[in-house]
Amino acid sequence: xxxxxxxxxxxxxxxxxxxxxxxxxxxxxxxxxxxxxxxxxxxxxxxxxxxxxxxxxxxxxxxxxxxxxxxxxxxxxxxxxxxxxxxxxxxxxxxxxxxxxxxxxxxxxxxxxxxxxxxxxxxxxxxxxxxxxxxxxxxxxxxxxxxxxxxxxxxxxxxxxxxxxxxxxxxxxxxxxxxxxxxxxxxxxxxxxxxxxxxxxxxxxxxxxxxxxxxxxxxxxxxxxxxxxxxxxxxxxxxxxxxxxxxxxxxxxxxxxxxxxxxxxxxxxxxxxxxxxxxxxxxxxxxxxxxxxxxxxxxxxxxxxxxxxxxxxxxxxxxxxxxxxxxxxxxxxxxxxxxxxxxxxxxxxxxxxxxxxxxxxxxxxxxxxxxxxxxxxxxxxxxxxxxxxxxxxxxxxxxxxxxxxxxxxxxxxxxxxxxxxxxxxxxxxxxxxxxxxxxxxxxxxxxxxxxxxxxxxxxxxxxxxxxxxxxxxxxxxxxxxxxxxxxxxxxxxxxx
Numbered sequence: 001x002x003x004x005x006x007x008x009x010x011x012x013x014x015x016x017x018x019x020x021x022x023x024x025x026x027x028x029x030x031x032x033x034x035x036x037x038x039x040x041x042x043x044x045x046x047x048x049x050x051x052x053x054x055x056x057x058x059x060x061x062x063x064x065x066x067x068x069x070x071x072x073x074x075x076x077x078x079x080x081x082x083x084x085x086x087x088x089x090x091x092x093x094x095x096x097x098x099x100x101x102x103x104x105x106x107x108x109x110x111x112x113x114x115x116x117x118x119x120x121x122x123x124x125x126x127x128x129x130x131x132x133x134x135x136x137x138x139x140x141x142x143x144x145x146x147x148x149x150x151x152x153x154x155x156x157x158x159x160x161x162x163x164x165x166x167x168x169x170x171x172x173x174x175x176x177x178x179x180x181x182x183x184x185x186x187x188x189x190x191x192x193x194x195x196x197x198x199x200x201x202x203x204x205x206x207x208x209x210x211x212x213x214x215x216x217x218x219x220x221x222x223x224x225x226x227x228x229x230x231x232x233x234x235x236x237x238x239x240x241x242x243x244x245x246x247x248x249x250x251x252x253x254x255x256x257x258x259x260x261x262x263x264x265x266x267x268x269x270x271x272x273x274x275x276x277x278x279x280x281x282x283x284x285x286x287x288x289x290x291x292x293x294x295x296x297x298x299x300x301x302x303x304x305x306x307x308x309x310x311x312x313x314x315x316x317x318x319x320x321x322x323x324x325x326x327x328x329x330x331x332x333x334x335x336x337x338x339x340x341x342x343x344x345x346x347x348x349x350x351x352x353x354x355x356x357x358x359x360x361x362x363x364x365x366x367x368x369x370x371x372x373x374x375x376x377x378x379x380x381x382x383x384x385x386x387x388x389x390x391x392x393x394x395x396x397x398x399x400x401x402x403x404x405x406x407x408x409x410x411x412x413x414x415x416x417x418x419x420x421x422x423x424x425x426x427x428x429x430x431x432x433x434x435x436x437x438x439x440x441x442x443x444x445x446x447x448x449x450x451x452x453x454x455x456x457x458x459x460x461x462x463x464x465x466x467x468x469x470x471x472x473x474x475x476x477x478x479x480x481x482x483x484x485x486x487x488x489x490x491x492x493x494x495x496x
Contacts (some may be wrong), residue, residue, distance in 0.1 A: 094170035096198075097163065099205030100212065101155070107213020108151045112240050122148040122237040122261070129262035129361070133269065136361035138423040142272025143265055144233035151216035154238060158222075158229035162212065164282050168289035170204050220245055220260050223267035226347045228278050232271070235264045249375065251368040259372045262362055266354045274426045281346065288339040344402060345435045352406025353426075356414070377403065402438060409433055409441040416445045 123146040130141045149157065174197060215225070222229045222236035230236045237260065246256045271278055355373060362369045380403065413422045425431050425448075437444040 094174050094201055095166050096201040096205035099202050100209035103209030104155050104213035108216050111150045111152055114148045114150055118148045118239045122146050125257050125261035126235045126265050129258055130265045132361040133265055136357045138420045139269040139273045142268040143235045146235040148239050149236050155216045161229050165285050168286040172289040221264040223264055226350055228271040235268050255366045255368045262358045263354055266357045284339055284343040288336050291333045291336040341435055348402035348406040351403045353410050355407045356410040405438040412441050412445055417448055
């Protein structure tokens with residue numbers, strides 16, 4: 001695929017006007033290996049061997065006099081100062097996004113600047129796909145502009161959305177840790193909480209930066225991970241990643257580009273015209289974060305190994321102390337499982353709908369549509385960028401089985417009804433299929449065929465709400481012993 005159409009060029013293209021740009025990577029203080037703290041451990045902490053002192057160490061807070069604490073803070077200050085200038089900014093919140101951005105840019109490395117012909121080619125591909133999509137969905141085009149992005153542009157433009165996903169999880173973890181420390185440990189850790197929080201923010205930022213850096217080199221469009229990462233109405237293609245993706249396929253490059261453009265345009269239609277969808281995705285992550293708790297049952301055993309003298313003489317022991325916090329894994333509550341289930345189902349419904357719409361729009365026009373659809377499924381099944389990122393950030397794995405079942409549900413819904421009825425299901429979140437419907441779509445289809453929903457899903461929803469209110473009012477009157485104004489003799493209706 002060395003000669004891609006629409007002005008795209010392969011990753012090995014040597015055009016003179018395509019100079020490699022390394023951006024701001026390898027700044028002073030950066031580590032080319034991707035570890036801001038040094039060493040092979042991505043968090044830069046020493047191997048987990050308890051809290052220091054070994055099995056014979058005893059924790060005695062009385063050993064900490066003011067002079068020793070001052071020496072400890074001095075050691076900590078030296079340790080923080082050695083982490084590099086790039087590590088000091090952006091640490092006010094629960095995640096150090098300066099660390100995340102710097103590491104992500106290092107992961108991206110050199111990148112190819114976007115040429116004007118690639119912007120034009122992207123616009124042509126999306127424009128063609130959008131015309132074909134008109135026959136496959138009741139939603140009109142949502143694209144107001146089409147652009148081509150470099151991996152660094154994707155990183156910069158999507159960072160606000162990642163902040164919205166990461167902050168609730170990181171904040172709840174930090175709050176849970178501090179609120180649940182035993183009194184003795186809290187008294188000991190009190191003066192250090194701020195520094196521990198800063199190191200925690202760096203650790204989370206390191207993890208996020210490494211994930212996003214890899215993701216930025218692999219995503220093909222702005223919606224490749226199932227989330228709307230571009231501003232509303234903007235369709236995005238990433239030519240460099242698309243060129244690499246096309247090199248491994250035995251399909252015409254022109255068809256690959258139009259296929260990916262159609263997927264992007266279909267996502268943009270859905271997120272533009274389903275006003276509640278974007279916020280619902282983020283809210284579900286917040287619901288998950290609110291349920292985070294940490295099991296502190298092992299903290300007594302861990303603190304028994306603390307040797308204050310070693311903490312003062314060897315700063316690496318403090319790093320081991322921080323690293324040992326990984327033994328206190330967040331516990332998954334039923335509420336969290338339910339939130340993750342809703343998020344997984346919603347992402348599967350989005351992907352399944354896009355798959356069906358694109359197949360209907362392109363199936364008779366692009367011969368490789370079926371093969372490319374299966375390629376995208378295998379890409380997800382093999383642990384693609386979306387799954388890895390969600391698993392890292394919120395513990396979610398978008399199972400391919402759910403995507404296949406969601407696609408089948410939307411296909412059967414269209415066979416049983418029509419395009420307007422199928423797309424009308426997105427009018428309100430309460431109308432969407434749930435996880436049980438994905439396992440047994442027949443019940444969902446029966447509901448679509450049950451009456452008013454066939455013509456207007458919102459009308460059916462409003463009717464249901466009105467009936468529930470009426471039942472509630474009747475029950476309330478009955479509980480108070482009041483007579484229903486529609487019952488009784490004429491005097492009950494105001495007669496003499």
